[in-house]
Amino acid sequence: MSDQFISIYQSGEEQLLEKAVKDGAETMWDRKAAQKTPCGFGEKGVCCRICAMGPCRVSPVAGKGAQKGICGATADVIVARNYARMVAAGTAAHSDHARDIAHILHMASRDGNYKVRDEKKLMSLAKEWGVNTENRDIYEIAHEVAEIALNEFGKPFGTLKFLERAPELRQKVWEDLQIKPRAIDREIATILHSTHVGCTGDAESLVHMSMRTSLADGWGGSMIGTEFSDIIFGTPVPRETEANLGVLDEKQVNIILHGHEPSLSEMIVMASLDPEMQKLAKEVGAEGINLAGMCCTGNEVTMRHGVKIAGNFYQQEMAILTGAVEAIIVDVQCIFPALAKLSDCYHTKFITTSPKAKITGATHIEFHEDNAMESAKNIVKEAIENFKNRKNEKVFIPEIKSNAVVGYSVEAVIKQLDKVVNPHIDPMGTVKPLADVIKAGVLRGAVGIVGCNNPKSKHDYSHIEIMKKLIANDVIVVTTGCAAQAAAKAGLLTKDARKLAGQGLATVCELVDIPPVLHMGSCVDISRILTIVGEVAKHLGIDNSDLPVAGIAPEWMSEKAVAIATYVISSGIDTFLGITPPVTGSDEVVDILTNRVENMTGAKFFIEEDPHALADKVLGRIEEKRQKLGI
Ligand code: SF4
Numbered sequence: 001m002s003d004q005f006i007s008i009y010q011s012g013e014e015q016l017l018e019k020a021v022k023d024g025a026e027t028m029w030d031r032k033a034a035q036k037t038p039c040g041f042g043e044k045g046v047c048c049r050i051c052a053m054g055p056c057r058v059s060p061v062a063g064k065g066a067q068k069g070i071c072g073a074t075a076d077v078i079v080a081r082n083y084a085r086m087v088a089a090g091t092a093a094h095s096d097h098a099r100d101i102a103h104i105l106h107m108a109s110r111d112g113n114y115k116v117r118d119e120k121k122l123m124s125l126a127k128e129w130g131v132n133t134e135n136r137d138i139y140e141i142a143h144e145v146a147e148i149a150l151n152e153f154g155k156p157f158g159t160l161k162f163l164e165r166a167p168e169l170r171q172k173v174w175e176d177l178q179i180k181p182r183a184i185d186r187e188i189a190t191i192l193h194s195t196h197v198g199c200t201g202d203a204e205s206l207v208h209m210s211m212r213t214s215l216a217d218g219w220g221g222s223m224i225g226t227e228f229s230d231i232i233f234g235t236p237v238p239r240e241t242e243a244n245l246g247v248l249d250e251k252q253v254n255i256i257l258h259g260h261e262p263s264l265s266e267m268i269v270m271a272s273l274d275p276e277m278q279k280l281a282k283e284v285g286a287e288g289i290n291l292a293g294m295c296c297t298g299n300e301v302t303m304r305h306g307v308k309i310a311g312n313f314y315q316q317e318m319a320i321l322t323g324a325v326e327a328i329i330v331d332v333q334c335i336f337p338a339l340a341k342l343s344d345c346y347h348t349k350f351i352t353t354s355p356k357a358k359i360t361g362a363t364h365i366e367f368h369e370d371n372a373m374e375s376a377k378n379i380v381k382e383a384i385e386n387f388k389n390r391k392n393e394k395v396f397i398p399e400i401k402s403n404a405v406v407g408y409s410v411e412a413v414i415k416q417l418d419k420v421v422n423p424h425i426d427p428m429g430t431v432k433p434l435a436d437v438i439k440a441g442v443l444r445g446a447v448g449i450v451g452c453n454n455p456k457s458k459h460d461y462s463h464i465e466i467m468k469k470l471i472a473n474d475v476i477v478v479t480t481g482c483a484a485q486a487a488a489k490a491g492l493l494t495k496d497a498r499k500l501a502g503q504g505l506a507t508v509c510e511l512v513d514i515p516p517v518l519h520m521g522s523c524v525d526i527s528r529i530l531t532i533v534g535e536v537a538k539h540l541g542i543d544n545s546d547l548p549v550a551g552i553a554p555e556w557m558s559e560k561a562v563a564i565a566t567y568v569i570s571s572g573i574d575t576f577l578g579i580t581p582p583v584t585g586s587d588e589v590v591d592i593l594t595n596r597v598e599n600m601t602g603a604k605f606f607i608e609e610d611p612h613a614l615a616d617k618v619l620g621r622i623e624e625k626r627q628k629l630g631i
């Protein structure tokens with residue numbers, strides 16, 4: 001099924017790229033060609049420009065060429081410093097996103113635009129954080145919880161609250177290694193301090209610091225982002241949707257939501273349902289308003305509302321090339337600045353909304369949370385009015401789309417698992433059934449496949465090939481980010497896809513009524529994966545690192561992905577990268593990441609660019625873990 005599908009959608013993309021040439025539109029492929037051969041120093045991570053004595057570039061080969069920068073920094077130090085700064089940037093991106101969500105909970109009110117939609121989740125978090133809930137108004141509780149979360153960013157003492165959700169054995173590992181993050185912003189600032197010229201000059205210390213900072217992302221920023229988004233916008237439940245560029249509709253006003261923060265996209269969803277907006281769409285000659293998501297904002301709104309998925313990272317330009325998009329509305333992260341010039345070739349309005357991400361050439365309509373609905377309506381109106389400018393002769397929507405089931409939050413997964421619980425014998429609402437099938441070997445293990453697209457790899461190819469191989473070998477796959485959208489497009493998020501699974505996994509999918517690949521949300525929602533892995537480990541009385549689980553980023557590209565990979569390792573879960581990170585200029589850093597770190601956290605990095613070989617390595621490692629555990 002997915003083989004045939006992937007070739008159909010690749011032919012759709014080829015047609016769009018041909019159209020780009022015809023329309024005189026520049027795409028990332030033109031820019032990639034213009035880059036010619038990438039700089040070998042940058043590729044290996046051995047260039048440094050953090051002070052004005054430089055830039056310096058050192059030889060990645062020991063004993064040959066310049067061995068040190070002007071200050072004396074070696075390749076090991078330069079590579080580790082660059083790596084640490086990637087982790088800091090990735091952590092900053094997720095955490096600043098989370099900070100905004102926490103602010104939104106702080107301003108939520110019964111009659112405002114932002115409300116508490118999952119009271120149960122709020123109450124359980126309040127209890128976890130020791131907030132008094134007796135005889136108090138739900139909004140009073142929400143505001144106190146939000147204030148505690150906001151303090152997590154800069155509190156002067158203690159360590160992050162969510163760390164206590166991890167299995168005790170894991171917390172002990174962090175304690176022993178002294179990598180328990182203190183406050184989120186503090187860890188980011190400390191990395192920037194320590195990587196300043198003339199500060200930390202030791203590769204292992206820099207990796208160590210990177211681990212602590214990355215944990216401030218996974219168990220801090222990202223977890224706050226996910227938990228608070230669920231409280232404000234609702235915890236996802238399974239629902240059906242469609243994915244790929246074929247979800248665009250010739251007869252409707254097509255609006256693409258791209259970026260990350262649900263505070264904007266949720267309001268756009270609500271605004272587009274407003275009768276006034278629907279009426280306006282009819283007045284301009286459209287049949288209605290068709291919203292479609294892209295990248296993580298797409299994941300957020302599909303998880304909670306079933307909004308169709310237009311595509312993933314690589315497809316942001318493709319969507320505009322269809323000539324059928326009235327507006328691409330963006331907030332922050334993963335947005336090509338190139339969209340401004342590309343939109344000029346069509347009638348598409350490229351609308352930026354965040355003061356954190358203004359882009360030259362875009363139409364900037366600032367989104368104000370304190371006036372969210374009106375702000376969102378203004379943006380939607382701009383899109384609707386642009387329908388009149390669509391040039392029909394330039395419209396080409398490839399007929400490619402696929403059905404998908406999305407919405408597998410931890411709560412939703414546990415609810416599905418309850419289907420196979422005998423309440424007279426076992427408690428409901430736990431991960432026991434999952435732990436049982438893993439222990440019994442019906443499922444060999446569980447793997448999280450996450451991350452981006454990267455032009456170094458054929459679009460989505462690695463994502464799909466790896467997923468197919470793992471499910472065929474009875475490994476259940478959970479997925480987020482652009483990897484999840486790849487799975488959706490390839491039909492792997494359907495219950496029907498259990499035909500591609502091995503017998504054990506297919507049986508589990510049938511009994512529990514789930515697809516073999518579960519969409520767990522956006523990139524910040526990888527914290528959901530941390531939670532479920534932690535719950536299984538706690539249930540079995542072991543550490544995360546003992547479990548037959550792994551994380552894979554087959555086509556990663558962003559600094560956020562580096563932060564994610566680092567917190568996954570630090571959480572005791574092996575991580576497999578399908579794109580080589582810029583660290584190969586230092587044998588020491590490579591040795592730390594792919595070898596020595598295992599003695600610290602119980603997990604390590606594997607780097608393998610061939611997706612089939614990568615899947616084999618994952619399967620091998622899972623069996624190794626099973627053997628060690630005696631299951
Ligand atoms: S910090 Fe050292 S290696 Fe980096 S640019 Fe300055 S002198 Fe060169």
Ligand code: SF4
Pocket residue numbers: 295296313333334450451452453480481482483523557558560561
């Ligand atoms: S998976 Fe990567 S490309 Fe996609 S939204 Fe997340 S960081 Fe951006």
